[in-house]
Amino acid sequence: MNYKTSYWLMRILGVGGILVMLIGGLTNQTIVGGIGVVCVLAGTIQTSFFFHCPHCKRDLPKRTLPKTCPYCKKPLD
Ligand SMILES: [Zn+2]
Numbered sequence: 001m002n003y004k005t006s007y008w009l010m011r012i013l014g015v016g017g018i019l020v021m022l023i024g025g026l027t028n029q030t031i032v033g034g035i036g037v038v039c040v041l042a043g044t045i046q047t048s049f050f051f052h053c054p055h056c057k058r059d060l061p062k063r064t065l066p067k068t069c070p071y072c073k074k075p076l077d
Contacts, residue, residue, distance in 0.1 A: 003076070013043025020032035058077050 001009075017039030024033030052059050056072040068075050 001046075001050045003051050003054065003060060004065065006047055007062075010043045010047050010051065010062070013039045015039075017043060 016035055017036045017040060018034070020039060021033050021036030024030065048059070051062065053069040053072060053074070053076065055069060055074045058069070058071045060066060060076075061070065066076060
């Protein structure tokens with residue numbers, strides 16, 4: 001998995017997980033809420049393994065998908 005896949009996975013699991021949590025909360029289903037929490041956690045945790053620069057291997061800032069690495073300045077793509 002490359003850093004781009006990792007970024008989108010974080011986004012999708014984050015948003016999806018929060019929605020699932022909300023649904024679980026609204027319908028009073030603890031298990032559904034738990035699945036949402038697991039999704040958000042999984043999305044966050046996987047970034048520490050996969051969301052890093054392919055050149056220098058340092059962790060990238062998670063707010064945006066950068067075009068160049070802020071550390072080694074090489075173009076990411
Ligand atoms: Zn780099």
